Amino acid sequence: MIRVDGRIQQRLFAWLVPAAVVLAWESAVRAGMLPPSQSAAPSAIAVNLWQLLVSGDLFEHTMRSLARLVAGVALGSLAGVGSSLWLAGSRSADRLLSPSIQVLAGVPAIVWMPFWIMIWGTGEEFKVAMAAVTSFFLVHVYASHGIRSVGRQFVELAEMYEKTRLETIREVLLPAALPTILTAVRVTLGLGWIVIFFVEYASAQRGSEGLGWFISDARGVGRVEDEFAGLVFLAIMAFATDRALGFLQRRLVAWSDTLEMSIVHGIR
Amino acid sequence: MLGKLEIRVRSMRHSVSGPSLIENLELGLAPQSVASLLGPSGIGKTTLLRIIAGLERRFDGQILLDMAEIAKPTRDVQLVFQDYRLLPWKTAYENIRFAGRQNSNDSHDRAEEWLNFVGLASRRDAWPKTLSGGEAGRVAFARAFVDQPKVLLLDEPFSGLDIVTKRALQEQLLRALTKQPATVLMVSHSVEDAVFMSDSIHVLTPSPMGIARTFSVDLPRPRDPASREFLETVGEITAFVAGDTRQHVQGARRFDDRARMVARG
Numbered sequence: 001m002i003r004v005d006g007r008i009q010q011r012l013f014a015w016l017v018p019a020a021v022v023l024a025w026e027s028a029v030r031a032g033m034l035p036p037s038q039s040a041a042p043s044a045i046a047v048n049l050w051q052l053l054v055s056g057d058l059f060e061h062t063m064r065s066l067a068r069l070v071a072g073v074a075l076g077s078l079a080g081v082g083s084s085l086w087l088a089g090s091r092s093a094d095r096l097l098s099p100s101i102q103v104l105a106g107v108p109a110i111v112w113m114p115f116w117i118m119i120w121g122t123g124e125e126f127k128v129a130m131a132a133v134t135s136f137f138l139v140h141v142y143a144s145h146g147i148r149s150v151g152r153q154f155v156e157l158a159e160m161y162e163k164t165r166l167e168t169i170r171e172v173l174l175p176a177a178l179p180t181i182l183t184a185v186r187v188t189l190g191l192g193w194i195v196i197f198f199v200e201y202a203s204a205q206r207g208s209e210g211l212g213w214f215i216s217d218a219r220g221v222g223r224v225e226d227e228f229a230g231l232v233f234l235a236i237m238a239f240a241t242d243r244a245l246g247f248l249q250r251r252l253v254a255w256s257d258t259l260e261m262s263i264v265h266g267i268r
Numbered sequence: 269m270l271g272k273l274e275i276r277v278r279s280m281r282h283s284v285s286g287p288s289l290i291e292n293l294e295l296g297l298a299p300q301s302v303a304s305l306l307g308p309s310g311i312g313k314t315t316l317l318r319i320i321a322g323l324e325r326r327f328d329g330q331i332l333l334d335m336a337e338i339a340k341p342t343r344d345v346q347l348v349f350q351d352y353r354l355l356p357w358k359t360a361y362e363n364i365r366f367a368g369r370q371n372s373n374d375s376h377d378r379a380e381e382w383l384n385f386v387g388l389a390s391r392r393d394a395w396p397k398t399l400s401g402g403e404a405g406r407v408a409f410a411r412a413f414v415d416q417p418k419v420l421l422l423d424e425p426f427s428g429l430d431i432v433t434k435r436a437l438q439e440q441l442l443r444a445l446t447k448q449p450a451t452v453l454m455v456s457h458s459v460e461d462a463v464f465m466s467d468s469i470h471v472l473t474p475s476p477m478g479i480a481r482t483f484s485v486d487l488p489r490p491r492d493p494a495s496r497e498f499l500e501t502v503g504e505i506t507a508f509v510a511g512d513t514r515q516h517v518q519g520a521r522r523f524d525d526r527a528r529m530v531a532r533g
Contacts, residue, residue, distance in 0.1 A: 153353055156323055159341040161367050161415070171366065175357035255357045257397040 040225040049229040058214070058233055065200065065210040066237070068124070069192045072131020077185050079132070080139030085169060088147045098144075105137035109195050113202075127199045127210075134195050135188040142184030146177030179256050182249045189245055193238040211237070270334045271299040271418035271451035275320060279476075280312070280327035289315060290327070291476035299418075302445070302452040304462035306509065307472030313455040314350070316477065317421045320453065321347040333419060346417040350424045352408035354396040360407045361392045367411045375414075382410035385447070386440060402433035406440065413444055422454040426461055435493075438464055442489070459505045463498060464491055471509055481508060 022042045028034050029041040040048075052058040083101075087094040112133050120126040150173055158168040174181075200212025211234050218226035273296070280290040289312040297303050305313050318324040320331050322341040331338045338345060346367075354363050364382055368375025383389055386406035396404060405425060412420055425441075426434045442465070445452065456462045462469045469483040483505055487497055 153349070153351075154355060156341070157353055157355070157366075159323070160321065160343075160347060162341070162343055171358075172355070175355075178357070253357075255395040255397065257356065 037222065038224065040228050044225055045228045045232060048225040049232060052226070052229055052233075058211075058230070061209050061211050061214040061230075062233065062237060065193075065196050065212065065234075066241075068127045068200075068210065069131055069189070069196050069241075072128045072196070073135045073185065073189055073192045075128065076132035076135025077139045077181075077188065080136045080141075080184075081143045081174075081181060083136075084140050084143035084147055085173065087144065088173070089165070101137070101140060105141055109134040109191065110198060113199070122203050127196065127203075130195050130199050131192045134191050135185070138188045138191070139181065139184045143177055143181045146180030147173050149180075150176040179249075179253045182245070182252065186242060186245045186249065189241055190238060193234070193241070197234060271297075271449075272332075272334050273297040273320070273419055273451050273453070274330075274332040275316075276331070277316070277319060277327055277329035279329070280315065280319065280324075282326070288476040290319075291478060293478050295470060295479065297419075297451050297453060300445075300449040300451055301467045302454070302465055303468045303470060304454045304456050304466040305470050305472055306456055306459065306462050306505070307477070308474060309457060311472060311474040312477040313472065314423050317347055317423050317453070317455055320419070321345050321421055323347070343415050344417055345419040345421065346412040346415070347421040348408050348412050348423065348425050350427065352404045352425075354399075354404055354407055354411075356396050359393045359395060360388055360399065360403075363396070363407055364411045364414050367414045369415070378414050379410075382414045385444065386410045400433075401429050402437055405429065405433075405437050409437075409441055409444060413448055413450075416448060417450055420450045420452045422452065424455055424457070426456070426458070434461070435464075439490075441465070459502050459509065460493065463487070463501050463505065464493060469505060471505070483508075 026042050029039055049058070083097075087098055109130060112130065116126045116129045116133075120129060154172050154176060155168065158172050163171065196210070197212040197215075200210035201216040203213065211230055215227050215230040215234070218224075218230060275293065275295040275297075277290045277293045279288050279292075281288050293316070295303075305316070307313055315324060319327050319329075320338070322331075322338050322345065325339075333344060354360075355366060358366060361379060361383055365375060365379040368379060383392060386409060388403060388406055388410070391399065391403060394403075396407075399407065408425070426437060429437065438461070452465075454462070454465060459469075463485055466485055469485060471480045471483070472478065473480040483501075485501060487495075487501060491498055493499075
């Protein structure tokens with residue numbers, strides 16, 4: 001009997017459910033159990049996905065979506081970290097703005113759509129703003145919590161070494177809050193994909209492209225295999241960006257000794 | 269370089285109506301001397317160090333360093349915390365460098381020099397989570413020395429260490445003081461540690477904290493903890509501490525009884 005290394009065994013184990021779903025799906029399509037106009041077999045989707053990738057069509061749409069996502073999440077995250085630092089350092093600003101931010105943070109991202117359309121129309125700025133707003137509130141809330149949880153002892157240490165306010169932020173507050181901030185950015189990246197997909201899907205204009213638009217367009221003209229290929233690739237991209245940020249997180253907070261980091265590092 | 273430290277705490281309370289934690293405590297330390305504060309846990313020794321370091325401002329009194337008042341934390345007075353308080357996101361070297369002035373050209377060189385001095389060159393890029401207790405202590409000492417403070421405050425820096433590590437750390441600290449002299453005030457509840465390190469030992473009374481008696485330790489250096497003179501000194505101070513503690517426990521009981529009677533009216 002072949003002995004399989006424990007880690008490989010666990011990885012293979014994780015593929016059991018998707019493999020079963022794909023098998024059942026393939027069988028159902030082949031057996032004619034699903035309506036042909038609304039479904040495509042996984043094997044046909046895989047072939048189609050490959051062709052779309054080789055032709056470069058899907059790559060172009062993906063790059064559009066990715067650029068919007070990265071721009072939105074980066075802008076929103078930077079603003080979220082900046083605002084949390086500002087409110088942590090200014091009691092009056094905190095009293096003035098924190099309640100409003102907390103109320104607005106609970107509003108689903110999609111609800112912001114009419115507001116941003118009113119300002120920017122349905123152009124590029126609107127799509128980026130949707131992702132940015134989603135990131136902003138989440139990162140603000142997480143970063144505020146992270147900064148306020150920094151032990152007083154470390155701030156005292158900065159006082160003892162006569163650090164300036166800027167040095168204290170750069171050398172103590174930000175690094176201490178970094179694990180929490182990165183977790184928020186990672187969560188927000190996943191949400192950002194959903195928001196970007198939604199706004200692209202909802203915008204029917206040609207020239208606005210993106211994965212969401214590609215899927216919406218394929219559905220509109222009945223290219224079911226393209227539609228599913230787009231969906232699969234969207235899922236792959238969301239997974240890949242999450243993994244990339246996870247890798248960055250491991251590098252940036254290798255110093256951390258918390259349970260959260262143990263989970264990120266994948267202890268068994 | 270001087271380092272004459274004068275401590276005058278008339279009273280210190282954590283709250284306006286609360287009991288006085290420290291009362292009428294006066295202590296003067298000669299420049300570059302090593303003194304210890306000896307007393308049981310929880311009587312306010314750490315609070316006193318925090319007052320001297322400028323971290324605790326709710327007290328009535330004055331702390332003078334070379335005749336100038338210490339009103340806020342300063343680089344001239346360095347406190348080595350009991351938990352060493354290394355920044356987890358900085359390596360051993362970066363923790364030492366953190367104490368240096370940002371714009372100082374030689375702060376890098378000095379950090380490297382102190383890292384080498386405490387024998388941790390090979391652990392330069394190690395995260396604090398990977399350092400042993402003794403290694404973390406050495407980084408904390410190097411960090412305290414790197415900016416040439418006039419006064420070094422040590423809050424039970426050897427507690428929780430095994431005897432071998434503790435003795436090595438103590439010897440390293442005394443060597444560091446030869447290399448770069450400073451006035452040292454160490455808080456301890458170990459008579460042996462205090463005798464090994466200090467020129468004078470101040471035994472403290474609890475509730476409110478004050479000085480019960482000061483012992484001058486005139487043993488030659490380096491000190492041998494197995495020598496007769498060392499053991500006699502430890503014995504003498506231990507006997508006083510034990511007797512004094514008993515008196516204060518009885519005193520505290522009498523105080524509690526009185527307080528209960530007053531409360532009952």
